[in-house]
Amino acid sequence: xxxxxxxxxxxxxxxxxxxxxxxxxxxxxxxxxxxxxxxxxxxxxxxxxxxxxxxxxxxxxxxxxxxxxxxxxxxxxxxxxxxxxxxxxxxxxxxxxxxxxxxxxxxxxxxxxxxxxxxxxxxxxxxxxxxxxxxxxxxxxxxxxxxxxxxxxxxxxxxxxxxxxxxxxxxxxxxxxxxxxxxxxxxxxxxxxxxx
Amino acid sequence: xxxxxxxxxxxxxxxxxxxxxxxxxxxxxxxxxxxxxxxxxxxxxxxxxxxxxxxxxxxxxxxxxxxxxxxxxxxxxxxxxxxxxxxxxxxxxxxxxxxxxxxxxxxxxxxxxxxxxxxxxxxxxxxxxxxxxxxxxxxxxxxxxxxxxxxxxxxxxxxxxxxxxxxxxxxxxxxxxxxxxxxxxxxxxxxxxxxxxxxxxxxxxxxxxxxxxxxxxxxxxxxxxxxxxxxxxxxxxxxxxxxxxxxxxxxxxxxxxxxxxxxxxxxxxxxxxxxxxxxxxxxxxxxxxxxxxxxxxxxxxxxxxxxxxxxxxxxxxxxxxxxxxxxxxxxxxxxxxxxxxxxxxxxxxxxxxxxxxxxxxxxxxxxxxxxxxxxxxxxxxxxxxxxxxxxxxxxxxxxxxxxxxxxxxxxxxxxxxxxxxxxxxxxxxxxxxxxxxxxxxxxxxxxxxxxxxxxxxxxxxxxxxxxxxxxxxxxxxxxxxxxxxxxxxxxxxxxxxxxxxxxxxxxxxxxxxxxxxxxxxxxxxxxxxxxxxxxxxxxxxxxxxxxxxxxxxxxxxxxxxxxxxxxxxxxxx
Amino acid sequence: xxxxxxxxxxxxxxxxxxxxxxxxxxxxxxxxxxxxxxxxxxxxxxxxxxxxxxxxxxxxxxxxxxxxxxxxxxxx
Numbered sequence: 001x002x003x004x005x006x007x008x009x010x011x012x013x014x015x016x017x018x019x020x021x022x023x024x025x026x027x028x029x030x031x032x033x034x035x036x037x038x039x040x041x042x043x044x045x046x047x048x049x050x051x052x053x054x055x056x057x058x059x060x061x062x063x064x065x066x067x068x069x070x071x072x073x074x075x076x077x078x079x080x081x082x083x084x085x086x087x088x089x090x091x092x093x094x095x096x097x098x099x100x101x102x103x104x105x106x107x108x109x110x111x112x113x114x115x116x117x118x119x120x121x122x123x124x125x126x127x128x129x130x131x132x133x134x135x136x137x138x139x140x141x142x143x144x145x146x147x148x149x150x151x152x153x154x155x156x157x158x159x160x161x162x163x164x165x166x167x168x169x170x171x172x173x174x175x176x177x178x179x180x181x182x183x184x185x186x187x188x189x190x191x192x193x194x195x196x
Numbered sequence: 197x198x199x200x201x202x203x204x205x206x207x208x209x210x211x212x213x214x215x216x217x218x219x220x221x222x223x224x225x226x227x228x229x230x231x232x233x234x235x236x237x238x239x240x241x242x243x244x245x246x247x248x249x250x251x252x253x254x255x256x257x258x259x260x261x262x263x264x265x266x267x268x269x270x271x272x273x274x275x276x277x278x279x280x281x282x283x284x285x286x287x288x289x290x291x292x293x294x295x296x297x298x299x300x301x302x303x304x305x306x307x308x309x310x311x312x313x314x315x316x317x318x319x320x321x322x323x324x325x326x327x328x329x330x331x332x333x334x335x336x337x338x339x340x341x342x343x344x345x346x347x348x349x350x351x352x353x354x355x356x357x358x359x360x361x362x363x364x365x366x367x368x369x370x371x372x373x374x375x376x377x378x379x380x381x382x383x384x385x386x387x388x389x390x391x392x393x394x395x396x397x398x399x400x401x402x403x404x405x406x407x408x409x410x411x412x413x414x415x416x417x418x419x420x421x422x423x424x425x426x427x428x429x430x431x432x433x434x435x436x437x438x439x440x441x442x443x444x445x446x447x448x449x450x451x452x453x454x455x456x457x458x459x460x461x462x463x464x465x466x467x468x469x470x471x472x473x474x475x476x477x478x479x480x481x482x483x484x485x486x487x488x489x490x491x492x493x494x495x496x497x498x499x500x501x502x503x504x505x506x507x508x509x510x511x512x513x514x515x516x517x518x519x520x521x522x523x524x525x526x527x528x529x530x531x532x533x534x535x536x537x538x539x540x541x542x543x544x545x546x547x548x549x550x551x552x553x554x555x556x557x558x559x560x561x562x563x564x565x566x567x568x569x570x571x572x573x574x575x576x577x578x579x580x581x582x583x584x585x586x587x588x589x590x591x592x593x594x595x596x597x598x599x600x601x602x603x604x605x606x607x608x609x610x611x612x613x614x615x616x617x618x619x620x621x622x623x624x625x626x627x628x629x630x631x632x633x634x635x636x637x638x639x640x641x642x643x644x645x646x647x648x649x650x651x652x653x654x655x656x657x658x659x660x661x662x663x664x665x666x667x668x669x670x671x672x673x674x675x676x677x678x679x680x681x682x683x684x685x686x687x688x689x690x691x692x693x694x695x696x697x698x699x700x701x702x703x704x705x706x707x708x709x710x711x712x713x714x715x716x717x718x719x720x721x722x723x724x725x726x727x728x729x730x731x732x733x734x735x736x737x738x739x740x741x742x743x744x745x746x747x748x749x750x751x752x753x754x755x756x757x758x759x760x761x762x763x764x765x766x767x768x769x
Numbered sequence: 770x771x772x773x774x775x776x777x778x779x780x781x782x783x784x785x786x787x788x789x790x791x792x793x794x795x796x797x798x799x800x801x802x803x804x805x806x807x808x809x810x811x812x813x814x815x816x817x818x819x820x821x822x823x824x825x826x827x828x829x830x831x832x833x834x835x836x837x838x839x840x841x842x843x844x845x
Contacts, residue, residue: 019394022316022395026316032422035425036423036424036425037425037426037428038429039426040425040428040459043458044430047452047455047458048444048450053450129440130443132449132450133450136442136444140432140433140442
């Protein structure tokens, strides 16, 4: 600082290292808003359920595939775990990062594809978004989450591409992870609320 | 705006565009926080004029029912509903929010914390662009077949969820899309505000050295972020109901119309504090500068702000007392609603304590700041009647409610904005505004504003219901036409006085007296750079050595002590 | 004197209590108890979630800042 050049005897303030890098903080705030968004959807669903006369799920509607989705849930959680280990390897500068990140991405992709197949089957059974409260809320909640998974999937692909070109730094990787952990973490809650 | 000249000396904190800019990159696609603030401000002013014009049209219809309104034509029933709805929507979402949070937040945060720009300049630009699109969509929704949406700014279903009831198939959908886009814009802006304040402060600026207005803008942003999610969820569901044909809010198909109110007001009430906090923060800065006193108990005000923010999450169901909510909830929310008036009152008292014993200068910004306190108190006190669920049953949806929230929102959106713009105008444009014209505008606006809404309080207590096209059809209400004509006349006067402001604003921008760096002799960092600040804000970024309100410090020659003056170079006397 | 005051307070409490039990609702609430309960539950849920998030973040931040207090920082 040029103030020093004046030779004045006061201490020159130093710019402090931020507690969290800008990207991570911004992403955390965004994720907080997203959590509230999903809280709103879940609240709406709870109220929607409570209005059903004759119990929930409404009689005469197709059953949701609970067991198959459990497998899918496991796949998504495994993707989150893989990303966690990818980050640890990345911090060490380990070459395993690439493989772990790829596993995480593939599992995420598997989740989306599997869910798409599930949807096709359900639509075949007559559960559509306009067929009643069950269909409406099912596609709303799960569909919104699916959109987030796709967005996270694209973000992870982007980080993977950067990793291949060797210009991935933690200021890109860290926010991407925050988003993916959110996507992974909110799913069990939705599974519990919607399917069980 | 001058820029580029200081770019070379600017050093390490370079960001992308420090070279000479063309028209497009300078005014339209700028990433400079000051230019984005200007864009928000001018868009807000244009939207305010549109909203004011709408109020003119429907107030004329109420005062002189069935007659052609000069400059508009005959107001039909459907148009009346659309005008009322869009007046409310525009004034809250496209005037109060952009002018208070977005414009002042963008302008002040980097300048007051000694940063060269926001931490995410491109996201900031994107935020304005989305906001502009949302404004255009909203204006466009008024001209589609079927007309603009007319289901009130709260958009309660089933009226809003089905074209069968609202009769505006396209208008209501576009309205919803515009509101959703607007939220996305502020989401991006809010992320920027919070991150910038946390990470980009000048060296030496500690938590309690941050000017109060920034605290308030950032707390407001946090409130917005935390409350907007459920409303976006509700908006998605309403959109699905309108377009796809689901029945989330349709009781005939197992849905629940109250659910929308639940989600809407979860956002809707914190929203009041989202716009209130920046306005009262602006007032804090002005009061300190023009009474030459330290802000009375900075920390207590700050904790009061936090308390307000926390309690504001507990009050929202008071909008639904008569909507058929659980009476157990109505009891709880009555109590919390009355509790939230305590921190607000406390804040007002602390401001009055700041004024006490100061050497007060009644400049135009100071007049607006004092008017804010006075007028907002009327809004707050009438709110007590509405917060108590018993009296609310009578007052609900009458003109009493309408006058009450205009007594809160007008001070917030209009008085708060005018206080801020008259105070920071010298910094923004490098020239002083005309004080005489400013005072004429002030007294004209304040007198006319009270003349509009005091008659409406009287009408409301007499039982006049809101959102009615023509009161001549109601024998009990028809004979109070005199009060309606009076209120409409006052509105015309108030709108006419805004011409004085617009003239003063644009005249001073080009022909005003040059302001210099620090015309008000204020302490905060934005006054230490040239007016208007160059691109990058400072040739050399400032350091911070003390709190923002060190006025009239004993033992100093000058009665102010800017934040960036190192202690040992101070004239010691 | 004191007894009268206590009696008055008790009367006020009793009256408020009774008003609650009388369900003095202007436009009656949903007949479904589950629905009313769902509104109460989601009200609590929606209120708690943001406060927990913000509160947790601020708590974490304070701890972190305390840890970092060794970092260079002025205050003359």
